[in-house]
């Protein structure tokens with residue numbers, strides 16, 4: 001059975017697209033045929049992060065409007081032949097996506113793919129609603145920062161009440177916390193909410209912590225999902241997350257400060 | 270709490286303040302999220318009825334819905350005008 005994963009947050013700029021690209025690549029690398037869909041109509045960016053921006057011919061809206069077939073619009077990833085990208089449209093028409101149309105495209109994808117990753121736009125408006133509506137699992141991307149945590153909580157409320165599963169009183173969407181842009185050294189100094197703090201507030205199952213990392217910008221500069229940078233901390237964190245999601249038991253990393261005990265103790269930085 | 274943690278707190282980081290504020294806010298937002306949708310209308314109509322008999326301010330009435338594991342309670346709070354209000358108002362005006 002195919003599973004639909006929504007990568008969502010409420011707040012903008014927290015790392016949804018970075019995460020969507022990384023986990024979609026991770027799932028495909030593990031041998032699962034995966035599609036990743038950009039729901040950010042008007043602000044297409046997933047194509048850039050995946051490095052396929054010059055191969056976009058048709059998009060999600062073309063498929064919904066039946067101006068192109070799904071096979072014409074799906075772009076096969078250059079690094080992994082089990083991964084396909086469905087880019088967003090650059091139209092400024094907010095109503096370009098319809099619930100019925102999105103449902104139809106997802107149903108078609110479900111016949112052929114194991115995982116369908118939906119990269120949600122920010123906010124709680126129509127685009128974000130459509131991205132989460134059909135989901136089986138939700139990856140709630142949160143930064144250790146007050147407004148992001150609050151918006152994540154709001155998004156949890158929406159997942160629990162406005163999704164297809166909620167409306168049909170089916171088993172609820174499985175929700176997972178992905179805490180990203182985490183700086184263990186700042187947590188140690190009491191300057192940043194810790195993973196325990198955020199978990200206590202949101203009471204969500206922690207899928208993983210992604211550290212604040214220079215490798216993320218490097219990856220986006222070159223158009224390769226950061227998970228392919230196997231030496232980087234963020235890449236390894238995403239690989240752990242994919243493995244845990246698939247049921248492997250991996251201890252959490254990147255939560256503790258690697259710098260020496262004494263340096264911190266004496267206030268050195 | 271380890272000795273090390275103790276030193277860290279005295280460093281005066283703002284994370285604990287963030288946590289405290291979030292806990293209060295999130296609890297508040299969650300409880301209002303579960304409120305039935307008829308609540309604002311109920312509040313408005315109650316106010317109209319009460320105003321037929323007593324002159325109360327717009328914000329004198331609050332309707333709270335609470336839910337725990339085995340019961341739902343609707344709490345209606347009406348603040349009646351202070352008997353002295355008129356006097357104090359008059360006093361202020363003179």
Ligand SMILES: Nc1ncnc2c1ncn2[C@@H]1O[C@H](COP(=O)(O)OP(=O)(O)OP(=O)(O)O)[C@@H](O)[C@H]1O
Nearest residue numbers: 012013014015016017018122181211212213216217
């Ligand atoms: N772990 C990280 N370390 C450092 N920078 C990061 C990390 N994760 C994301 N970023 C940076 O944060 C910015 C926003 O990331 P991204 O585009 O993935 O967020 P988004 O949630 O998809 O944004 P939007 O809401 O606009 O769609 C980017 O510049 C990205 O490089």
Ligand SMILES: [Mg+2]
Nearest residue numbers: 016017040045
């Ligand atoms: Mg994005």
